[in-house]
Amino acid sequence: MGAPTVYDVAKRAQVSIATVSRVYRNPDTVRSQTRDRVLAVARELGYVPSGNARGLASRSTGVLGLCFPDYADPEVEDDGAADDPEQMLYADEITRGMERAARRHGYALLIAASLAGGPESLVAKVAGRVDGFAVLARTVPTEDLEIISRRLPVVMIAGPREIDHLDHLEVANADGEYEMATHLIRDHGLRRLAFLGGTTDSPDAEARFHGFQRACAAAGLAVPDEPDTRGNFTQADGRAATDRLLQRVGQPPEAMVCANDQMALGALQALERQGLRVPQDVAVVGFDGIPLGRMVRPSLTTVTQPMRKLGEAAVDLLVERLGEPNRSPRSMLLPVTQTRRESCGCPSPAPEAGLSRLG
């Protein structure tokens, strides 16, 4: 009934359990004749090594972990939305990147969205079973992270560098937004730009605003202290924030620079409702590079984050640190790319891959 173990295999193959173990761990240290016999018996018995026992004994699991917040609202999960690419958020792309990279390095990936059971559950589930893991900002309480990171490598993805001895990964938020704003000012000749910011507790959004400020300063424009309006990153927030802005200022801005794509989409909607044309009357740009941005009309100009690469870099950092535990903490800044589509006033981009003859 119970699954066969090294003991069963050893007995049947007339060797000691050590030899069986060696066959799997250090095949070259076993005479090939013996090895073949053991393997044959193993196959015959249906032996599968216990990862737990192996991990216990060798103090390593060959598994990396990823914790991310549970963005999606489980309630709103009708079938339509369930397969909506809009739902293809951040975390999924990072997961994909990590999975790939982990595999390349011979690791498997354990994923967990933090939610249920309090922090204990997350910690127990993931931290106890992996050799190291990545955390999306604000998923795990800093306090817990502090504890866990004493035990195994942790890399923090995005967000602020809450704990300074952790490896840290972020994208060029400020530089990306600087470039984008500069593009609007320089290439499209726009002067009255408005910034639709995120919540003040989002370091990413704040960094983007700083980039925006720098661009204004560099162009000799008035530098705002604060975003002209703010939202909580959803499309609905983008609409509302845009409405508020339009209501407040008499004349609409020439361009709206939004802290993320979702809100930029909301801005598009709000502007259209007000009878303002994009990009003729108001240019709109986002940040993130979500798939939906390509589908809407006008298509959304945005700063594209290398989300897949974030995941890969996270794994690389973990593997590096596993190999060299006392290496000083590293912080990586990943570059972003400008994706110029229609909403900033650029000509409709060349048809994109896969759509060449369909557009």
Added chain:
Amino acid sequence: MGAPTVYDVAKRAQVSIATVSRVYRNPDTVRSQTRDRVLAVARELGYVPSGNARGLASRSTGVLGLCFPDYADPEVEDDGAADDPEQMLYADEITRGMERAARRHGYALLIAASLAGGPESLVAKVAGRVDGFAVLARTVPTEDLEIISRRLPVVMIAGPREIDHLDHLEVANADGEYEMATHLIRDHGLRRLAFLGGTTDSPDAEARFHGFQRACAAAGLAVPDEPDTRGNFTQADGRAATDRLLQRVGQPPEAMVCANDQMALGALQALERQGLRVPQDVAVVGFDGIPLGRMVRPSLTTVTQPMRKLGEAAVDLLVERLGEPNRSPRSMLLPVTQTRRESCGCPSPAPEAGLSRLG
């Protein structure tokens, strides 16, 4: 240096290791006063229970696994394609579904794409570390599956039911294609339908063809023995197969029913190149419901698979079986939905969620 263990906590809290263990496993069996003391010490020391040791001792891990083939070609991974929603394939949606469902049941998810290191690596990595897992068809050699399934619950997703004592999950391929073909025949009055099939070793594609046959038979049309042309599921194959078909038969068919969306997209391209209008001259329908189908013009009518639900159902089956190991094997058939867009001749659909004011 080494991470703190139950022993460290026990000594510091002046209790036995058993008590420490109980604090985590059966908190109610420990006097609250003692419990608090232990927890305080644990926090102080930064104690994190070892999942390996726990798993070893309790013979369960609280982790479910997912194995899927590595579809994406790692070579073709320039940044553009990397974030392309076209890449958002099957496996990713299933992963999402499983992750959600697993979390609901208190499990974490271990994912591994089969590729490197021979089957041993996959088996060792996943099978040895989980309480049960799901396999996408043809990922793991049947022979290995046979062995592993003697040890722990395995549910097979899609594909044929290779091993009959396994729980099995599939979508209504035949019925879905039957409905779709019937729609073309009955609602659009089309009679000369061509089927663009997959490879013969794909049971899914074959099942879809059977549905197509049934629809033909039901409508009193000639029933083909074989698909009119075949491809290997990629867009390029769809183009090539369509070209071959058009070249072979003098008159183009009134409709092309394609075994999957990718090939349907290829068909769209090939038809347009030949100067044939879709859907006026030739209707085209796909199968799968990939996001890209919504983006192309004409937008693609297709049979949408509930991929997310597949993942959830897989977890449900696993959890069920874990609770009742000797339950007789179950096979679930998930329904598909018809997604009627432009390419079949239906009117452009109502704007979809999130695009309402943007289209």
Added chain:
DNA sequence: CCGCATCCTGTAAGCGCATACACTAGGCGG
């Protein structure tokens, strides 16, 4: 023929935890 290095294999000691079982201290009815 002996000593020693080389190769292969066995012995045994954990790895960190769960848990059956034994045990102690009270509480309670008789």
Added chain:
DNA sequence: CCGCCTAGTGTATGCGCTTACAGGATGCGG
């Protein structure tokens, strides 16, 4: 005041594997 039950805790064992360490062969030079 005794037996018995309950609650709380400790003792001891084992989960299945890895890995020093310790041999037993074997081959070689001396």
